[in-house]
Amino acid sequence: MSVSVIRRIASPKKALTAAAVAAATAGMALSAAPAQAATPASASSAQAIAHKMIPDARQFNAFSQIVQRESGWNPSATNASSGAYGLVQALPGSKMASAGADWKTNPATQIKWGLDYMNSRYGSPAKAWAFWQANHWY
Template identity: 45%
Template sequence: MHAHTRTPRRALHLLTAAGAMTVALTATGESVAHAASAKQAYKDYAASQFRSAAQFDCLDLLWEAESNWNPTAQNPTSTAYGIAQFLDATWATTGIAKTSDPYLQIDAGLIYIDERYDTACNAWAFHQANNWY
């Protein structure tokens, strides 16, 4: 009988647990909201570098597949890092040093795509065929 009775002390524990869950959910929600707004800022910056919405759409598909636009994404089996998932050797080809700065990562990614594939849609097509670019 007493197992189901809520004493003031048990109620306090339940309130404390509920409060901790609320705090955790709020903190997580803010973190998720911040990550989503940062991701959108990266996309907006990249989109501003294109004259063609179609080309940005290809870039968006490419980098969603590669890193989900995460500037700290790290491939566990290679040196691939960042939004564009560059290998250490790839950074050198862009003239931009490996960095955690998402905007410099975008700049480097666009240089690489321009020099190697000419367009983001060509890079995306290559990725679809080869699962890398």
């Protein structure tokens, strides 16, 4: 095995950097995935909590679409690039403290904060989802 092959295998960080530079040169963007995927149990639990908090089917579905894309329903998802945190990817995550001191670990607190944010900024989760669809962020 040549030294250059060993270096490429031993240096995934350099390979990722090279891929990012190549993508940027081609006009593409690499996006960071949430830090870890939600377990099916935690995702379904967070979804059940949200469903109770958002009884209107249209608004729940819009909220769910955003959360699925932002965090995969993982309440501890952290964006490695920006530091955005939680189900709704608040930036900084500590903003969610306004909804409860347990914002880091309680999906209900994160959902409450996210719902309040969507309602105050966009008027509803459905309007936030329409914005997300047009811009791929909200």
